[in-house]
Amino acid sequence: MFDVFINYITNQVELTAEEIDMVRKAHIYRKIRKRQFLLHEGEICKYSCFVTKGCLRSYRISDDGNEHILRFAVENWWVNDNESYRTGQPSKSNIDALEDSEVILISKDNLDLLMKEIPNLQQLIEKLQARSYDASQQRIYLNISSTALQKYDHFIKTYPTLIGRLPLRTIAAYLGVSRETLSRIRN
Amino acid sequence: MFDVFINYITNQVELTAEEIDMVRKAHIYRKIRKRQFLLHEGEICKYSCFVTKGCLRSYRISDDGNEHILRFAVENWWVNDNESYRTGQPSKSNIDALEDSEVILISKDNLDLLMKEIPNLQQLIEKLQARSYDASQQRIYLNISSTALQKYDHFIKTYPTLIGRLPLRTIAAYLGVSRETLSRIRN
DNA sequence: CGATTCTTTGAAAACAGTCAATCTGTGTGG
DNA sequence: CCACACAGATTGACTGTTTTCAAAGAATCG
Numbered sequence: 001m002f003d004v005f006i007n008y009i010t011n012q013v014e015l016t017a018e019e020i021d022m023v024r025k026a027h028i029y030r031k032i033r034k035r036q037f038l039l040h041e042g043e044i045c046k047y048s049c050f051v052t053k054g055c056l057r058s059y060r061i062s063d064d065g066n067e068h069i070l071r072f073a074v075e076n077w078w079v080n081d082n083e084s085y086r087t088g089q090p091s092k093s094n095i096d097a098l099e100d101s102e103v104i105l106i107s108k109d110n111l112d113l114l115m116k117e118i119p120n121l122q123q124l125i126e127k128l129q130a131r132s133y134d135a136s137q138q139r140i141y142l143n144i145s146s147t148a149l150q151k152y153d154h155f156i157k158t159y160p161t162l163i164g165r166l167p168l169r170t171i172a173a174y175l176g177v178s179r180e181t182l183s184r185i186r187n
Numbered sequence: 188m189f190d191v192f193i194n195y196i197t198n199q200v201e202l203t204a205e206e207i208d209m210v211r212k213a214h215i216y217r218k219i220r221k222r223q224f225l226l227h228e229g230e231i232c233k234y235s236c237f238v239t240k241g242c243l244r245s246y247r248i249s250d251d252g253n254e255h256i257l258r259f260a261v262e263n264w265w266v267n268d269n270e271s272y273r274t275g276q277p278s279k280s281n282i283d284a285l286e287d288s289e290v291i292l293i294s295k296d297n298l299d300l301l302m303k304e305i306p307n308l309q310q311l312i313e314k315l316q317a318r319s320y321d322a323s324q325q326r327i328y329l330n331i332s333s334t335a336l337q338k339y340d341h342f343i344k345t346y347p348t349l350i351g352r353l354p355l356r357t358i359a360a361y362l363g364v365s366r367e368t369l370s371r372i373r374n
Numbered sequence: 375c376g377a378t379t380c381t382t383t384g385a386a387a388a389c390a391g392t393c394a395a396t397c398t399g400t401g402t403g404g
Numbered sequence: 405c406c407a408c409a410c411a412g413a414t415t416g417a418c419t420g421t422t423t424t425c426a427a428a429g430a431a432t433c434g
Contacts, residue, residue, distance in 0.1 A: 060328055060332070062332045062333075066332070068328060068331050068332040069331075070324055070327060070328060082317070082320060082321055082324065083321040083324070086317050086321070126313070129316070129317070129320065130269070130273050130316070132320060133269060133316065133319060133320045133323060134269055134270040134273070136320060136323035136324060136327060137257055137269065137270070137323060139327055140257060140323060140326055140327060140330065141247055141255060141257060143327065143330040143331065143363060144255050144256075144330065144361075144362070144363025145247070145249045145253070145255040145363065146249075147389080147390095148389080148390070167411085167412060167413085168412080168413070169411095169412065169413085174331075175331070176330060176331025176332065177390080177391095178390070178391055178392080179412085179413080179414095180390085180391075180392080180393095180413095180414080180415085181389085181390055181391070183413060183414055183415085184390090184414085184415085334421080334422095335421080335422075354379085354380060354381090355380075355381070356379090356380065356381080364422080364423095365422070365423055365424080366380085366381075366382095367381090367382080367383085367422085367423075367424080367425095368421085368422055368423070370381060370382055370383085371382085371383085371422090
C-alpha cells in the first residue's frame with residue numbers, strides 16, 4: 001500500500017505534508033498475481049515500479065529460448081526497464097511477478113514532475129540509481145571473474161532472504177548457470 | 188587538453204562564457220604514461236576523469252591473481268571508481284593507462300559545485316550516468332546469456348575502434364575469457 | 375640485435391551444458 | 405482419502421566448451 005511506500009521514502013529523506021500529498025496523488029496502486037506481466041518486451045516502459053509486497057523480476061529471452069534474469073525486486077525494491085523508461089524506446093526486457101505481489105506505479109511524467117518539485121526526492125532517487133549502478137559493476141566483476149560456485153556463494157551471502165523464497169531454477173537464471181549445474185554445486 | 192573537453196560538453200549542452208570559465212578553473216590537466224596509475228585499489232577515488240587522448244582502464248585483481256577489466260575509457264569517455272567516488276570508501280578497483288594518455292581531472296568537490304551552479308551540466312552528467320547504467324545491464328545480460336564467441340562478436344560490433352588498438356589479452360580480460368580461448372575463437 | 379610482450383598451438387584436465395530419467399513435494403479433483 | 409497431475413529438484417551419462425600448463429612463433433621496442 002501507499003503507507004509502505006511513503007515510509008520507505010521518509011525513512012531516508014524528509015518530506016513535508018504537502019510533498020507527501022503530491023506523491024499520493026501521483027501514485028497508482030496495483031495487485032499483480034503470480035506470472036502476470038507488468039511489462040512485455042517491445043512495449044515502452046512508462047512507469048517506475050516500487051514493490052510493497054511479493055517479488056517481481058525483469059528478464060530477457062535469448063535466441064535459444066532461455067530466460068535470463070537481470071534483476072529481482074522484493075519489498076522495498078524498485079524495478080523497471082531503465083533503458084526504455086529513459087529513452088522511450090521499446091523495451092528489451094519483460095517484467096513479471098514471481099509471487100502474488102502488490103506494487104506502487106508512478107508514471108515517468110509524474111515522477112519527473114515530483115523530482116522537480118521535491119529536491120529531497122530527486123536526491124534520493126539519484127542516490128538509488130547510483131547504488132544500482134555500483135551493484136551492476138559488482139555483478140559484472142563477479143560474472144567475469146568467478147566460477148559458478150563462487151557466484152552462488154556470493155548470491156546467498158548477498159541475498160540471504162531470497163534463498164528459501166525463490167526456486168533454484170530461478171536463481172540459476174539469474175546467475176547464468178543451468179539448473180542442473182546449480183543443483184550439483186550445492187553439495 | 189581543455190579544448191577537447193569543453194567541445195565535448197558544448198556539443199551536447201549549451202554553456203555560457205562564464206560557465207565555461209567556471210569549468211576551466213575547476214579542471215586539472217594531466218599526462219599519464221602507459222602503465223602509470225591514476226587510482227590504486229584501497230585509495231579513495233576523489234576525481235572524475237575524462238580522457239582527451241589515449242586509453243585507460245579500470246580493473247580488479249581476483250584472489251587467483253588475474254586482472255578483470257570493468258571498463259575501458261578512450262577519448263571522450265569518463266572513468267572513475269564510482270562506488271569509492273560516491274561513498275568515500277576505499278576503492279576496490281585500479282585505474283591505469285593502457286597507452287600514453289592525457290586526461291582532465293575534476294575533483295568531486297569541484298564537480299558537485301559545478302553541477303549545482305550549471306543545471307545543463309548536471310543534466311548532461313546524469314544522462315551519462317544513466318547511459319552507463321543501461322550499458323552495464325546490457326553487459327550483464329551478455330555475460331549470463333552468451334558463449335565466449337558471442338561475447339567477442341558483440342564486442343567487435345560494439346567497440347570496433349578498440350579492436351586493433353588493444354592487445355587481445357586485454358580484451359580477454361574484459362570479456363571474462365582466457366587469452367587462449369579468445370585466440371582460438373578468432374577463426 | 376636482444377629482451378620483452380603478445381599470440382598461437384597442442385594436449386590434458388576441469389568445468390559446465392544437455393538430455394533423459396527419477397524423485398520430491400504440492401495441490402486438485404474424484 | 406486417494407489418485408493423479410504438475411512443477412521443481414536431483415542424478416547419471418554424455419557431450420561440448422573452457423581453462424590450464426607448457427612450448428613455440430610473431431611482433432614490438434629500446
